[in-house]
Amino acid sequence: EKGGYEHFMLKEIFEQPRSILDSMRGRLELESGHLNMAGFRAYEQKFVNAHRIIIVACGTSWHAGLVAEYLIEDLARIPVEVEYASEFRYRNPVISERDIVIAISQSGETADTLAALELAKSKGATIFGICNVVGSSIARATDAGAYTHAGPEIGVASTKAFTAQVTVLALLAMCIGQRRGTLSDTKLRELMVELHSIPTKVEKALKLDAEIQRISETFKDVPNFLYLGRGYNFPVALEGALKLKEISYIHAEGYPAAEMKHGPIALIDENMPVVVIATRDSSYEKVVSNIQEVKARKGRIIAVVTEGDTTIPAMAEFVVEVPYTSEVLVPLVSVIPLQLLSYHIAVMRGCNVDQPRNLAKSVTVE
Ligand code: M6R
Numbered sequence: 001e002k003g004g005y006e007h008f009m010l011k012e013i014f015e016q017p018r019s020i021l022d023s024m025r026g027r028l029e030l031e032s033g034h035l036n037m038a039g040f041r042a043y044e045q046k047f048v049n050a051h052r053i054i055i056v057a058c059g060t061s062w063h064a065g066l067v068a069e070y071l072i073e074d075l076a077r078i079p080v081e082v083e084y085a086s087e088f089r090y091r092n093p094v095i096s097e098r099d100i101v102i103a104i105s106q107s108g109e110t111a112d113t114l115a116a117l118e119l120a121k122s123k124g125a126t127i128f129g130i131c132n133v134v135g136s137s138i139a140r141a142t143d144a145g146a147y148t149h150a151g152p153e154i155g156v157a158s159t160k161a162f163t164a165q166v167t168v169l170a171l172l173a174m175c176i177g178q179r180r181g182t183l184s185d186t187k188l189r190e191l192m193v194e195l196h197s198i199p200t201k202v203e204k205a206l207k208l209d210a211e212i213q214r215i216s217e218t219f220k221d222v223p224n225f226l227y228l229g230r231g232y233n234f235p236v237a238l239e240g241a242l243k244l245k246e247i248s249y250i251h252a253e254g255y256p257a258a259e260m261k262h263g264p265i266a267l268i269d270e271n272m273p274v275v276v277i278a279t280r281d282s283s284y285e286k287v288v289s290n291i292q293e294v295k296a297r298k299g300r301i302i303a304v305v306t307e308g309d310t311t312i313p314a315m316a317e318f319v320v321e322v323p324y325t326s327e328v329l330v331p332l333v334s335v336i337p338l339q340l341l342s343y344h345i346a347v348m349r350g351c352n353v354d355q356p357r358n359l360a361k362s363v364t365v366e
Contacts, residue, residue, distance in 0.1 A: 006347075007155065007343075007347075007353050007354050008154040008155040008354045009155035009157055009159060009247070009343055009353050009354055010343055012153055012154070012155050012159045012160045013159045013160070013206070013336070013339050013340060013343065014206060015150075015151065015160050016159070016160050016163050016199075016202050016206070016336070017199040017200070017202045017203045017206070018199070019148075019149065019150040019151060019160040019163065019164050020163050020164060020167050020198055020199050020202060020332065021199045022149035022150070022151070022164075023148050023149045023150065023164040023167040023168050024167055024168075024171060024195065024196075025149070027146075027168075027171050028171060028192055028195060028196060030192060030193065030196050033189065033192070035171060035174055035175050035178065035192070037146055037171060037172065037175050038146075039128065039144040039145045039146045040144075040146065040172060040175045040176070042144050043100075043126060043128065043143065043144050044179055046100060046126050047076075047078075047100060047175075047176050047179065047180075048176075048179055048180055049098065050078055050098060050099065050100045050126075051078075051079075051096070051098040051099060052078065052079050052080070052081065052098070052099050052100075053072055053078050053079070053080045053081075053099070053100045053101075053102060054080075054081050054082075054083060054088075054093075054095070054099055054100070054101045054102070054120070054125070055068055055069065055080060055081070055082045055083065055101075055102045055103075055104060056083050056084075056085040056088050056101060056102070056103050056104075056113055056116040056117060056120070057082075057084075057085060057103065057104040057105060057110075057113055058084060058085050058086065058105075058110050058112055058113055058363065059158065059242065060106075060158035060161065060162050060239060060242065061104040061105050061106060061110075061113075061158070061161075061162075061165060062082065062084060062085075062104070063162065063235045063236075063238050063239040063242070064104055064130075064162055064165035064166050064169060064235075065082040065102070065104050065169075066082050066234070066235035066238070067166050067169065067232065067235045067236075067331050068080065068082070068102070068104075068166075068169040068172075068173065069081075069082050070231065070232050070235075070328070071169055071170055071173035071328055072169075072172075072173045072176065074173070074328060075173045075174060075176070075177035075182065075183050075191075075328070076173055076176035076177040076180055076182055076183070077177075077180065077182040078176065078180075083116070084112075085103075085110070085112040085113040085115070085116035085117075086112040086116075086366070088116045088119075089112065089115050089116040089119050093119075093120075095119075095120050095123040095124070095125050096123065096124065096125070097124035097125065097126075099120070099125040099126075100125065100126045100127075100128055101116075101117060101120040101121075101125045101126070101127050101128070102127075102128045102129075102130060103116070103117040103127060103128070103129050103130070103131075103138055103142065104129075104130045104131075104165055104169075105129075105130070105131050105132075105136070105138045106131070106132045106133070106148075106150075106153055106158055106161035106165075106362075107131075107132070107133055107136060107361065107362035108129075108131035108132070108133040108136020108137055108138040108139045109133070109136055109137050109138070109362040109364050110138070110362060110363055110364070111363065111364050111365055111366045112363075112366055113138060114137055114138050114141060115366065117129075117138065117141055117142065118141060121141070121143075126143050126144075127141070127142045127143050127144075128142060128143065128144055128145050128146075129141075129142035129144075129145030129146075130145060130146060130147075130148060130165055130168055130169065130172075131145065131147060131148070132147065132148045132149075132150050132153065132161050132164065132165075134147060146168050146171075146172065147168075148161060148164035148165055148167070148168050149164065150163075150164035153361075154354065154361075155353065155354045156246070156247075156354060156355055156356055156359050156360070156361050157243055157246055157247050157342070157353065157356070159243075159339050162239065162335065163202070163332050163335065166331055166332055167195070167198070167332065170191075170195060170328070170329060170332075171195070174188060174191055174192070174195075190326070191326060191328065191329070194325055194326045194329055195329060197325070198325065198329060198332050198333070201322070201323040201325055201332075201333050202332065202333060202336055204322075204323050205322045205323065205333050205336035205337065206336060206340075208320050208321075208322075208336070208337050208340065209340055211320060212320065212337055212340040212341050212344060213340075213344045215302060215318045215320075215341065216341060216344035216345045216348055217348065218318075219273050219300075219302075219345060220345050220348040220349055221349075222250065222271070222273055223250065223251060224250065224251050224252070224253075224267070224271075224272060224273075225241065225244055225250055225251070225252040225253075225272075225273050225274075225275065226241075226252070226253055226255065226260075226264060226267065226268070226272060226273070226274045226275070226299075227240045227241040227244075227252060227253065227254040227255070227274075227275045227276075227277075227338070228254075228255055228256075228257040228260060228274060228275070228276045228277070228287075228290060228294075229254070229256070229257060229276070229277035229278075229287075229334075230256055230257045230258060230283040230286060230287055230290075231281060231282065231283045231327070232281065232327055232328060232330050232331055233277040233278075233279065233281075233283075233330060233331065233334055234254075234256045234257075235331060236277050236330075236331045236334050236335050236338065237254035237255060237256070237257075237275070237277055238254035239254070239335055239338065240252075240254060240275060240277075240335070240338030240339075240341070240342070241253055241254035242254070243338060243339055243342035243343075244338075244341070244342040244345065244346075246356050246359060247342055247343070247346040247351055247353045247356050248342060248345045248346035248349050248351055249349070249351065249356075249357075250345065250349075257276065257283075257286070257287055257290040258286065258290065260290060260293065260294075261293065265293065265297065268294055268297040268298075268299040269297065269298060269299070270298040270299075270300070271300075272299045272300065273299075273300045273302060274294050274299045274300065274301055274302070275302045275303075275304070275338065275341070276290065276291055276294070276301060276302070276303045276304070276316075277303075277304045277334050277338075278291065278303050278304065278305050278309075278312055279304065279305060279306045279322065279324075279327075279330050279333075279334055280305075280306035280309065280324060281327035281330060282327060288311060288312065288315075291303065291312065291315050291316065292315065295315055300317050301315065301316040301317055301318070302316065302317065302318045302319075302320075302341075303315075303316040303318070303319045303320070304320055304322060304334050304337050304338070305319055305320070305321055305322070306321065306322065306323075306324045307321045307322065307323055307324060308321070308324075309321065320337045322334055322336065322337065
């Protein structure tokens with residue numbers, strides 16, 4: 001059942017080229033240049049006129065929501081707020097009929113996410129769901145939605161569900177942008193071609209496995225980790241840190257790289273590993289200066305860079321290269337080495353990676 005892999009988590013990490021492809025199959029038609037999302041089409045007008053999009057989710061799905069904030073604001077120019085479902089529902093939030101609430105959930109059974117969308121629904125908002133489990137409670141409670149086609153995710157640590165969510169959210173942002181006229185035909189075409197090539201790029205990123213295993217050996221006994229990223233890679237930093245803490249029990253924090261100087265920089269010394277996601281994009285130069293700041297304090301840098309980078313290898317202790325892709329799709333590729341890093345470190349520490357202590361696959365209590 002684990003298809004020859006030692007753990008479900010590893011199997012699921014390696015399934016990603018396929019699960020990403022399955023999540024865009026029939027939706028992205030490169031030849032005709034069409035995007036087909038039935039759930040979107042039914043509520044097209046609502047999306048076009050929306051004043052605001054509120055995303056509610058928990059955990060990894062909340063991180064996918066953060067990526068969607070960047071995507072939707074960038075491509076469709078609608079203001080987006082991303083909320084922890086558990087905070088949103090207890091806050092007496094301001095919601096109207098002109099709002100669209102997107103609920104993201106792999107299991108479709110997360111109690112807080114379900115309650116948050118029920119609240120928004122009672123205030124007249126339109127509810128759009130991004131779920132993986134067909135017929136789940138959240139899927140049934142929404143007005144419309146788009147399923148991720150990641151297949152069953154057994155490992156408690158979410159991996160392929162995250163990339164499937166980001167894929168579907170990218171498609172959704174493209175649909176809204178096209179319909180609102182905020183995304184030019186040329187740019188849309190470019191993104192479609194790029195998204196289409198993501199499974200191949202993820203395949204390539206998975207080849208880093210042996211290299212990451214070697215890096216993991218060096219860091220398996222440390223008590224802390226810091227993860228830094230900017231822009232589209234900020235949510236990836238959060239996701240990398242969550243993966244590490246939940247399965248290896250190493251304390252890890254994800255931070256927007258520029259926020260480091262407002263506090264966490266005090267933690268950096270020669271014992272602190274800092275994972276920096278520093279792919280070639282609009283914040284690259286800034287991230288390079290953040291790496292210098294870490295280096296000046298003797299932090300141990302593990303950098304995720306774009307293939308062919310010549311600057312960062314001279315500064316970092318370890319460098320892993322991922323294929324180039326458009327900035328807006330970069331999380332789909334840059335998260336892969338972080339998933340592998342957490343997996344290998346957890347295995348080396350003798351942890352139960354598929355069923356970490358204190359955690360359940362779906363959190364059905366509030
Ligand atoms: O099923 P959901 O996507 O609603 O689950 C949300 C979180 O409980 C989940 O992502 C959790 O954080 C994972 N264990 C992260 O790997």
